[in-house]
Amino acid sequence: MLGIGSITRKVFGTPNDRKIKATRPLVEKINALEPDFEALDDAGLVSKTQEFKGRLGKGESLDDLLPEAFANCREAAKRALGLRAFDVQLMGGIFMHQGNIAEMKTGEGKTLVATFPAYLNALAGPVHIVTVNDYLARRDAEWMSKVYGALGLSTGVVYPRQPEDEKKEAYKADVTYATNNELGFDYLRDNMKSELDQMAQRGHSFAIVDEVDSILIDEARTPLIISGPAQDRSQLYEGIDRVIPELTDEHYTIDEKTRNVTFTDEGNEFLEERLSQMGLIEEGRTLYDPESTTVVHHLSQGLRAHKLFQRDKDYIVRDGEVVLIDEFTGRMMPGRRLSDGLHQAIEAKEGAKIQPENVTLASVTFQNYFRLYDKLSGMTGTASTEADEFAEIYKLGVVEVPTNKPIARVDEDDQVYRTAKEKYAAIVEEIGRAHAKGQPVLVGTTSIEKSEMLSQLLKDAGLEHNVLNARQHESEAQIVGDAGKFGAVTIATNMAGRGTDIKLGGNVDFKIMDALEADPNGDPEEIRARIEKEHEGEEAKVIESGGLFVLATERHESRRIDNQLRGRSGRQGDPGRSSFYLSLEDDLMRIFGSERLDNVLGKLGMKEGEAIVHPWVNKSLERAQAKVEGRNFDIRKQLLKFDDVMNDQRKVIFGQRREIMEAEDVTEITEDMRHQVIDDLVDAYCPPRSYAEQWNLEGLYAACIEKLGLDLPIMTWGQEDGVDQEVMRERIGEASDKLMSEKAEAFGEDTMRQIEKQMLLQTIDGKWRDHLLTLEHLRSVVGFRGYAQRDPLNEYKTESFQLFQGMLDSLREDVTTKLAHIQPMSEAQRQELIDQMRRQQEQMQQAAKQAPAGATNPEAEAAGPAVAASEPLAEGFDETDPSTWGNPGRNEPCPCGSGNKFKHCHGRLS
CATH class of the missing domain: 3.40.50.300 (P-loop containing nucleotide triphosphate hydrolases)
Incomplete structure (x- = not known):
């Protein structure tokens, strides 16, 4: 006996049947147009493309153009490849254009199907066709470029170790074929560039993902990470380590509770003189100059290493290596390292070999990368079993397209x-x-x-x-x-x-x-x-x-x-x-x-x-x-919920970077930052709804010198009648604006604009890297909150938001402080400063280009690391000839382009 569901399906058909039925009138319309397009010569097919673009500009939609565009594409494929698309292939193309996954059985010609929605959408903007490996990306691009060429469109292909100029050209094409890994890495690399014209990708308009279940589900367990060794600064660590023992108690203060150290004014003066003698900072420069930022950071780490970390309590030295000790269990933690240069400072203190530090430069999950696209679609032979996941994570529907012939x-x-x-x-x-x-x-x-x-x-x-x-x-x-x-x-x-x-x-x-x-x-x-x-x-x-x-x-x-x-x-x-x-x-x-x-x-x-x-x-x-x-x-859903938190922050940072790169003049941004810092300082030292007698005028005076480079009569102002917080705010703001105006005049407007832009980008990148590391640490420990009956995800959201706010505050302070203390200089010095900041930016980008990739969580590690970011081609390199590969690392990607680790591919031990 049939159930109610079975009877309903027999009478009305399944939801899938109804979707198929809805496309039939469109398919008939395309078929009816076939004789008209057969009558066109080759130039006529190209001119049709121009006509469609013109109509699009006048207000017609892609849906309006679909029947004619598909008919034009079918004719081009017939002439270029000798393949005439079946009706079911047109259906698959329609579903993909609508932002669905077309489930088509093996052998139904999915590679050709993708050309229809790709052609239609390329009329409006760039289209990315995503494949699972480099061989397929190259093969499909070469094969289908004949169709796009016959329609007057250009085709590009992106692959690992591709020269930058060639990669940019590939992304400029109307239709670009690439692997999921390369697209994700290029997105991250682009958001580490310092000039707009260095960026390769032209936005994320429409993507067709081949083998969509393999890419968006199987491979989505592992995030893409660009990490790189921090600059080798062994000499700097060793030089700083010689200075630290010369410091006396009056040169610094220690907060053992927070394990932080700060230098006093006497300490700053002593260090500037001593470091200048040693050649670690140029004569006449101060610790507040932009180029001194790194030295100041490592001075703090060196002081922490000497005063807060004790040998045989916090760490031991074994075989010339500094090994940390777990403060709770007293056990050694081989392989574990302190971040941000602190471990190197301890190594310098103990005379051990200084190891380079690896830092995460950028990361993104496939889920969040592919959700950047305005419209996403896919094709595969098997997607219906994962339909719920596609709908929930990517808002993609799955439609089973009938086979051309019965199975x-x-x-x-x-x-x-x-x-x-x-x-x-x-x-x-x-x-x-x-x-x-x-x-x-x-x-x-x-x-x-x-x-x-x-x-x-x-x-x-x-x-x-x-x-x-x-x-x-x-x-x-x-x-x-x-x-x-x-x-x-x-x-x-x-x-x-x-x-x-x-x-x-x-x-x-x-x-x-x-x-x-x-x-x-x-x-x-x-x-x-x-x-x-x-x-x-x-x-x-x-x-x-x-x-x-x-x-x-x-x-x-x-x-x-x-x-x-x-x-x-x-x-x-x-x-x-x-x-x-x-x-x-x-x-x-x-x-x-x-x-x-x-x-x-x-x-x-x-x-x-x-x-x-x-x-x-x-x-x-x-x-x-x-x-x-x-x-x-x-x-996967739980992992994504955690990554979504970081993704919101990533969008803010990447959006801010792009805004800075696009702006001719970033003075307004730095001015807003400076005024926000002034507001925060006045609120901190002259709290709202407090009396003048309760204000910390000495603290505000010192903060104005440190943060704003201003020596103001704060004490005198505070004793005047009728002076409230607003008056203090205005006076400090006016003095600060005047100082920056004088600096701009002394530097020259154009030079000042360049310095501001480079300083903003450099500081944002540094803060974001540190923030990523902090979030990694938070993610690794937040799970334990569950034992206290607190939801780890909510805890992570709350704390990561607080950390992000703290990072933005710190960013504003850093930029304001650096710009306030920068001193006028000769034309040669100005150019040197700009070049130096640019070099630092380029060094980071170079690290990103050669960066290995990995996973950020145990679950992802189990799934295996992502493919590494591309490395520059060696001279004479041939991916088909292992004798030209040099000596790849066991855990590096195989140079053959398979996407597997070397040890699992050509380096596999027999």
């Missing part, structure tokens, strides 16, 4: 064996049976170890086969292309996002390329005709044998991964079959109570080598997988 693949029920040994014996036997009749077999495994173990079993059984694992993507494409050949056996660890169809009889294009390489003098047309004829016979033989047989050796914890593997068979209406071989010793079965099932099967008298096969088993396994998927979603 003829037979999906068999799972076969469950009691032990792994029995399972693998049955697998080898089944592969042997399929191979004997010439049926190609694709064997899916969950790990490299298991694929190698199965490979050995097949060797022992005398069965020839190929093994596909994390090697160069070019050779992977070749192996996948051959996997549909008559009698082929291919073992693969992960078939997601390979981007190459398994065609029955083998990939004819690869065969033609091989033949042309073997016979370069032969007639290409004759070779093509001969191979296509041979291929037809091969394809017929494979179809007769039953098509591609997908044999999975285990269930993955995600149904999506299983469906990706299964979907490799039965493309474009081809015959095929799929079967999953499981054992009670598999991870998923073991976790979900296989002991009980084992006992039941034992009592039922199940013999060795026998399998249990029933649809109920499939259903229960899918329920188990759904539970695991739900748990993983919750983990």
